[in-house]
Amino acid sequence: MQYQSQAVAKPYFIAALGLFVAQVLFGLIMGLQYVVGDFLFPHIPFNVARMVHTNALIVWLLMGFMGATYYLVPEESERELHSPKLALALFWIFLVAAALTVVGYLAVPYATLAQITGNDLLPTMGREFLEQPTITKIGIVVVALGFLYNITLTVLKGRKTAISSVLLIGLWGLALFFLFSFYNPHNLVKDKFYWWFVVHLWVEGVWELILAAILGFVLIRITGVDREVIDKWIYVIITLALVTGIIGTGHHFYWIGTPEFWQLWGGVFSALEPIPFFAMTLFAFNMVNRRRREHPNRAATLWALGTGVMAFLGAGVWGFLHTLAPVNYYTHGTQITAAHGHMAFYGAYVMVVLTIISYAMPQMRGRAANSNASLVVEMWGFWLMTVAMVFITLFLTGAGILQVWLQRVSATPSPFMVVQEQVALFYWMREWSGVVFLLGLIAYLASFFVKGRENAVA
Amino acid sequence: MSTSFSTSSARNVFYGGTAFFVLLFAALVFQSESETPKRDRREMLAANPQIAAGKRIWEDNNCIGCHSLLGEGAYFAPELGNVVDRFGGGEEGKAAVKAFIQSRPPEGISDRRSMPQFNLGERQLNEIADFLEYASKIDTAKWPPSIQG
Numbered sequence: 098m099q100y101q102s103q104a105v106a107k108p109y110f111i112a113a114l115g116l117f118v119a120q121v122l123f124g125l126i127m128g129l130q131y132v133v134g135d136f137l138f139p140h141i142p143f144n145v146a147r148m149v150h151t152n153a154l155i156v157w158l159l160m161g162f163m164g165a166t167y168y169l170v171p172e173e174s175e176r177e178l179h180s181p182k183l184a185l186a187l188f189w190i191f192l193v194a195a196a197l198t199v200v201g202y203l204a205v206p207y208a209t210l211a212q213i214t215g216n217d218l219l220p221t222m223g224r225e226f227l228e229q230p231t232i233t234k235i236g237i238v239v240v241a242l243g244f245l246y247n248i249t250l251t252v253l254k255g256r257k258t259a260i261s262s263v264l265l266i267g268l269w270g271l272a273l274f275f276l277f278s279f280y281n282p283h284n285l286v287k288d289k290f291y292w293w294f295v296v297h298l299w300v301e302g303v304w305e306l307i308l309a310a311i312l313g314f315v316l317i318r319i320t321g322v323d324r325e326v327i328d329k330w331i332y333v334i335i336t337l338a339l340v341t342g343i344i345g346t347g348h349h350f351y352w353i354g355t356p357e358f359w360q361l362w363g364g365v366f367s368a369l370e371p372i373p374f375f376a377m378t379l380f381a382f383n384m385v386n387r388r389r390r391e392h393p394n395r396a397a398t399l400w401a402l403g404t405g406v407m408a409f410l411g412a413g414v415w416g417f418l419h420t421l422a423p424v425n426y427y428t429h430g431t432q433i434t435a436a437h438g439h440m441a442f443y444g445a446y447v448m449v450v451l452t453i454i455s456y457a458m459p460q461m462r463g464r465a466a467n468s469n470a471s472l473v474v475e476m477w478g479f480w481l482m483t484v485a486m487v488f489i490t491l492f493l494t495g496a497g498i499l500q501v502w503l504q505r506v507s508a509t510p511s512p513f514m515v516v517q518e519q520v521a522l523f524y525w526m527r528e529w530s531g532v533v534f535l536l537g538l539i540a541y542l543a544s545f546f547v548k549g550r551e552n553a554v555a
Numbered sequence: 556m557s558t559s560f561s562t563s564s565a566r567n568v569f570y571g572g573t574a575f576f577v578l579l580f581a582a583l584v585f586q587s588e589s590e591t592p593k594r595d596r597r598e599m600l601a602a603n604p605q606i607a608a609g610k611r612i613w614e615d616n617n618c619i620g621c622h623s624l625l626g627e628g629a630y631f632a633p634e635l636g637n638v639v640d641r642f643g644g645g646e647e648g649k650a651a652v653k654a655f656i657q658s659r660p661p662e663g664i665s666d667r668r669s670m671p672q673f674n675l676g677e678r679q680l681n682e683i684a685d686f687l688e689y690a691s692k693i694d695t696a697k698w699p700p701s702i703q704g
Contacts, residue, residue, distance in 0.1 A: 134668030143631045144620025207617040223614025283607035286595035332565035339573045343580045352698035353625045356590040430626030510701035513633035
């Protein structure tokens with residue numbers, strides 16, 4: 098660690114991992130509710146567990162992005178953060194707001210939460226992934242603005258690099274598109290249309306810039322490849338990402354009351370969305386193959402390569418699987434979507450955050466890499482979680498294919514709940530894969546506490 | 556990558572390409588907005604304020620946390636974009652939807668998924684039923700493929 102202020106990343110990473118644990122535990126609750134319908138009912142109904150599962154994911158990824166930014170911007174800019182104190186203050190505000198929101202989800206019925214947080218004044222609640230009370234959303238905007246102010250000043254005052262520019266564009270885009278969460282018209286079609294300006298333009302747009310910047314930063318450090326080469330790859334990847342991803346938004350506009358021209362535009366452009374992810378895979382492997390040094394942190398290298406592969410499979414391949422309108426007509430709103438969502442979020446964004454944590458945490462603890470014993474445990478965590486996620490995705494895909502057939506394609510379509518019971522076997526197998534994922538997460542977390550002889554010095 | 560393609564040209568392609576496709580997307584959004592009034596049944600919204608009130612009940616009870624609506628949401632419970640039609644259509648369908656919501660046992664159903672009892676009043680039930688009827692009238696390009704959603 099070259100700059101003192103980089104250390105503010107540490108609480109962000111720790112809190113992110115804490116929320117990751119919560120996310121996975123609530124995922125297991127939901128998975129069980131899929132097969133044991135009355136599990137924890139009516140105390141934690143499915144919709145509440147789902148809010149905690151998805152909102153915890155979003156918040157911990159944002160915390161991971163912020164931690165990554167605070168860690169890498171000083172090094173890129175070759176100066177201390179503009180204000181480490183502000184960074185730390187915003188951390189506590191964000192964490193407390195997130196914790197209070199989760200307590201609100203669990204402690205009172207959602208309608209009561211809407212009432213006591215004044216949803217009547219500016220109704221924004223009750224939409225998928227944007228369930229947070231309006232006041233929490235305002236808090237997110239305040240934290241984001243303070244964060245961007247701090248980072249932008251640091252970047253402007255210091256050395257400008259491709260990595261910091263791309264990261265900054267991604268982060269400003271993230272904040273800008275979040276503002277669409279405050280637009281909630283009565284018109285359901287318009288509501289849904291602009292809802293995607295947050296959701297799609299985040300995960301298939303500006304977040305890919307953040308992903309590429311973080312991955313590029315880690316690859317420069319662990320491979321020693323020239324920055325010039327890495328920068329060029331980053332620009333090519335993000336160009337492909339935005340050229341395909343922006344109009345690719347149209348693949349959400351097939352069946353929600355929007356004009357049918359989107360079927361062609363959305364289909365063609367989103368069918369090209371795997372290309373930037375494939376470029377990312379090539380990028381990671383190429384840089385590691387051309388490495389000029391043997392970095393002792395083999396786990397960070399593994400996470401970086403894993404991000405390339407799993408992002409391509411989850412976001413690229415599983416996205417392509419159902420992105421064309423004639424296919425999506427049958428798969429829209431089934432377990433196929435759930436399968437894609439799980440592997441895409443894990444492969445792209447979870448893994449890139451774990452990549453930077455894997456690289457940066459040992460540095461912040463005063464060493465280039467953890468002991469060999471610790472690395473082995475961390476890599477066990479990598480493989481268990483990654484393989485478990487592959488199986489979760491495969492089982493959900495199996496459930497989805499059967500669901501499409503029984504409920505939609507068959508000459509005598511069966512009712513939703515009848516079909517759910519018929520595919521229960523797949524849900525059980527998904528749940529057991531989830532248990533393996535939890536074991537992998539436990540191994541991963543345990544690796545932070547494994548001592549052993551130290552491998553190398555910083 | 557070859558050296559003839561420099562980092563600064565890659566950067567320029569990024570800024571130029573992004574700007575072009577942002578503008579093209581903006582043009583498509585504009586076109587979409589101009590065609591949507593033919594499909595989104597906004598005249599129903601204007602004629603019946605209960606629909607907007609029903610949407611608020613939909614949101615305030617986080618219905619999307621279990622159900623999907625026009626295919627979006629959670630996949631734990633049935634699609635509701637066409638539920639009024641599935642339950643018989645028109646007034647009959649709306650009455651069946653209301654009866655279903657009202658009759659959910661507060662303690663759930665042993666071993667099965669069950670919808671919570673939301674204790675909605677008659678007026679709220681009418682509003683949510685009107686909202687779901689409105690959703691069923693939106694032109695979704697013939698989606699879903701079957702009445703089962």
